Amino acid sequence: MNNTAKKYPHVMTTPSEREIRVERIFNAKRERVWQAMTKPELVAKWWGRGNKVVVERMELERGGHWRFVEHSEQGTHGFEGRYSEVVPQERVVQTFEWDGMPGHVVLETMTLEDLGDGRTKLVNVSLFMTAADRDGMVSAGMEDGMADSYAALDQLLAA
Amino acid sequence: MNNTAKKYPHVMTTPSEREIRVERIFNAKRERVWQAMTKPELVAKWWGRGNKVVVERMELERGGHWRFVEHSEQGTHGFEGRYSEVVPQERVVQTFEWDGMPGHVVLETMTLEDLGDGRTKLVNVSLFMTAADRDGMVSAGMEDGMADSYAALDQLLAA
Numbered sequence: 001m002n003n004t005a006k007k008y009p010h011v012m013t014t015p016s017e018r019e020i021r022v023e024r025i026f027n028a029k030r031e032r033v034w035q036a037m038t039k040p041e042l043v044a045k046w047w048g049r050g051n052k053v054v055v056e057r058m059e060l061e062r063g064g065h066w067r068f069v070e071h072s073e074q075g076t077h078g079f080e081g082r083y084s085e086v087v088p089q090e091r092v093v094q095t096f097e098w099d100g101m102p103g104h105v106v107l108e109t110m111t112l113e114d115l116g117d118g119r120t121k122l123v124n125v126s127l128f129m130t131a132a133d134r135d136g137m138v139s140a141g142m143e144d145g146m147a148d149s150y151a152a153l154d155q156l157l158a159a
Numbered sequence: 160m161n162n163t164a165k166k167y168p169h170v171m172t173t174p175s176e177r178e179i180r181v182e183r184i185f186n187a188k189r190e191r192v193w194q195a196m197t198k199p200e201l202v203a204k205w206w207g208r209g210n211k212v213v214v215e216r217m218e219l220e221r222g223g224h225w226r227f228v229e230h231s232e233q234g235t236h237g238f239e240g241r242y243s244e245v246v247p248q249e250r251v252v253q254t255f256e257w258d259g260m261p262g263h264v265v266l267e268t269m270t271l272e273d274l275g276d277g278r279t280k281l282v283n284v285s286l287f288m289t290a291a292d293r294d295g296m297v298s299a300g301m302e303d304g305m306a307d308s309y310a311a312l313d314q315l316l317a318a
Contacts, residue, residue, distance in 0.1 A: 062261060063258060082256070082262060084262020084263070085262070094262065098240065099222060101245020101254055102241050102243050103241060103244070103254050103266060104243070104265070105254055105264045107262060107264070125252075129264075129266055129286060129288060
């Protein structure tokens with residue numbers, strides 16, 4: 001681990017009863033952040049916050065599928081979805097579904113903004129099918145998990 | 160084709176800006192309707208309204224995936240999703256996604272009610288991620304396509 005990784009706080013808001021919006025700055029150029037988020041071997045290094053992640057599918061194009069399986073002491077958890085829109089370096093729209101709650105699909109819109117000073121701002125808007133789905137995700141500890149993943153991404157970007 | 164198939168009109172309503180609700184009566188016992196909707200070789204006979212349908216996956220259980228491919232003169236269209244809930248003879252909750260609009264997922268809740276007189280009432284509630292998704296589906300001729308599929312199902316049930 002590289003202890004010099006600069007870590008910015010995330011800002012989480014709820015623009016509507018079915019949405020969660022997260023902003024997070026990373027201390028790296030946009031191209032580097034994009035690579036870390038889209039190359040399977042790099043995704044595997046931070047997505048699971050230290051847990052082993054097997055990237056089973058990652059067909060990064062409109063209509064392509066993705067599936068990641070996380071292996072931890074708490075068990076094995078599969079996550080999957082499909083890409084709706086992919087604009088290199090700028091934007092990915094995809095669905096997200098945890099095997100443990102099949103059918104409870106989340107539509108995620110991720111954008112990367114080049115801040116022009118070597119830093120990159122990520123904005124991720126998650127649209128849930130229902131308000132109950134969103135509240136369930138929040139109750140399940142989504143914010144802490146996300147913070148841990150982004151901290152792991154900071155480390156990867158600083159390496 | 161069996162011309163004696165009894166065909167009931169469907170009733171389509173919009174309970175909210177993101178929903179479409181359809182009621183349709185079938186002139187067959189619930190067990191027969193359930194079989195026609197869940198046995199791949201029977202689904203292939205009515206789902207495509209006369210077009211060839213290849214049932215690539217139909218893992219009818221919570222968490223299982225389905226994928227149907229329809230072949231018509233207008234081309235090849237894939238549809239897929241995942242089962243969220245399966246209660247034999249009574250209820251199926253599943254997602255629905257057309258390859259042509261990846262990420263625009265619909266959550267469908269289908270229930271079958273035994274009317275006690277040899278007929279069965281189907282109620283299908285489709286919940287779209289956005290009102291625009293729902294309006295797009297309506298504009299694309301969803302109601303006519305559905306009516307044709309249910310008419311084909313009438314024929315199958317009468318055979």
